[in-house]
Amino acid sequence: MYLLGIDIGTSSIKVAVVEVSTQKCIASVQYPEEETKIKSIQQGWAEQSPEDWWENTQQAILKLNATGLFNPKDIKAIGIAYQMHGLVVVDKEQNVLRDSIIWCDSRAVELGEQAFESIGEEKCLKSLLNSPGNFTASKLAWVKNMEPELYEQIDKIMLPGDFIGMKLTGSISTSIPALSEGVFWDFKKDEISKDVMEHYGLDSNLIPAIKPLFSEHGYLKVEIASKLSLMEGIPVAYKSGDQPNNALSLNVFKPGEVAATAGTSGVIYGVSDELTYDLQSRVNTFAHVTYSKEKKHTGVLLCINGTGSMYRWAKHNFAPELSYSTLNKMAAESPIGSNGLMVLPFGNGAERMLNNKFTGAQLLGIDLNKHGQSDIFRAVQEGIAFAFRYGLDIMRENGMKPSVIRAGRANLFLSDVFAQTFVDVTGVPVELYENDGSVGAALGAGIGSGVFKNAAEAFTKQEVIKYLEPKNTIAYDAIYPEWKKLLIKAL
Structure with missing residues (x-):
């Protein structure tokens, strides 16, 4: 079946x-x-x-x-x-x-x-x-x-x-x-x-x-x-x-559990049992899949429009003939901090977490004598990770304090550089799973049709395939404030 x-x-x-x-x-x-x-x-x-x-x-x-x-x-x-x-x-x-x-x-x-x-x-x-x-x-x-x-x-x-x-x-x-x-x-x-x-x-x-x-x-x-x-x-x-x-x-159903994805857009999504909201509407709250009038489970959602879309733009304009896996390997050749190159990945429409402002994507600090493709691709991945950190800090202001984040091993999380940078910059460990959106939709159909008795039964065999812990936090703690200054200036 x-x-x-x-x-x-x-x-x-x-x-x-x-x-x-x-x-x-x-x-x-x-x-x-x-x-x-x-x-x-x-x-x-x-x-x-x-x-x-x-x-x-x-x-x-x-x-x-x-x-x-x-x-x-x-x-x-x-x-x-x-x-x-x-x-x-x-x-x-x-x-x-x-x-x-x-x-x-x-x-x-x-x-x-x-x-x-x-x-x-x-x-x-x-x-x-x-x-x-x-x-x-x-x-x-x-x-x-x-x-x-x-x-x-x-x-x-x-x-x-x-x-x-x-x-x-x-x-x-x-x-x-x-x-x-x-x-x-x-x-x-x-x-x-x-x-x-x-x-x-x-x-x-x-x-x-x-x-x-x-x-x-x-x-x-x-x-x-x-x-x-x-x-x-x-x-x-x-x-x-x-x-x-x-x-x-x-399998993020319970209040306090948090998921992330980094596809065309980037999202951190935490489940709450409160009708919570951000005073500036920089992060958004919607009814979760388990919402009912008895159990008002909500999903607190941080969205960054320009994540995978930023990486796609970099690929198409700097190395259209190369695969994403090759770009990821190239990014690993550049050191932490991308030799001083920085990217603001906000070029895909108005960003809610930036109060609906459109800054445009920016590639900053180019040294024509020093920077090459590997620096560009690492800077893009680091810039996206920094954007996640900026948004997660807003979620923390609103009471969402994840101890671990679950993500599917897909899209940008296929890159070892991005996955580790995400963990280092946010300071939160990540559990990686094989499931993706289409698999989740299939399992959801099993719940909705009664093939599974309940949501718990649909995930009895799910396993963590990789667990990442912060290891370069000190290095990124020195770089992130400089990136944030550039963002504030752009706003």
Whole structure:
């Protein structure tokens, strides 16, 4: 018996099949091989085509089936993880009306700031746990204001994972965690926020049916099942934003547990049993996958837009012909501190932890007689690690004090330089696991469909593959303050 996990990433679609009895990944692929581009018509804008996500999802599943490592007919449920905060809009025939305004798009920042002031900062923080910022609700308000004719055609709004669920099943649904990440949810009243909807003048009928996150959100359509060689009628039993899903994949369910990821964006995500918020909304709180009206488990999320995207930019511009593994080896040839070269990796839209400011990415201190490729690639990795430290200090101000951080051995954590630098700079040990987002989505489907009795049963065989402890803290304690001075100057 198998479970299928789909991860709708910014760069590509990843899919994985997990065997229920062993809880191990049998096969995984990504599609396309080349990283998907972000459309940026204007500075600060970021869009992608939902139909491209759907086409790439189908191709990824067919590619997965072609491995021959499992019988697709033995898949019993599907789970979906997805890039958070994106806006997808469809008409009554479920036709997409425009490209998705995705997570790193900054066009709605001003609208969000106006809402924060109009609704009341204290009221927003206590009820929404966030400023409306440039989250999904503000993106929808932008469409209403700037594309009113299109807005009138909208039947339902969705997050990216809801859209893929719709294409698989024909059903449209959402969940409390999904609504909270769009800043549509009032945590004090446990309902869709009347303040947000009324301030923006949004129609509540645009919100899909709300279902439990772990539940059957629809059943695979006959024609889709036939095309993808799957059994018709199997459920889509789990849909989660990528960061709560990453936490799930690392068995981070209990208050005080913390997960991290360093993909296109970088995230530290800690679980709390309090309705906590940052006064400046630099870190954000959403409903965790285990949130209920009885147990209000929340996820406190630090997001850095420019992590893997910064490393990708460096690769494409300084060594496009080399693999990431080769770049990681080159980075290890440069000493701690990258011979004085420093990087601010904030070039992928307004950064919430920087109070929604856009500094642009910066490569600083270049010595034309000294610095080479190895210094550049190490400086990029160190700059990203420093950004994590800056954000973690904000989380510490808000009471999140991790004793260990769990991460999947993927993306930047595949680099020994980055992984050790992350540990040295933050001062927090890291446990590395094999699971990734698509595997987590598959396990989530097992929970939602009842294949596993509960969340604990889905992770009985998870093992730490590597444990990293700080060992270069003194060296980085001397370098980090200099990097921070450069950041403050840039702000």
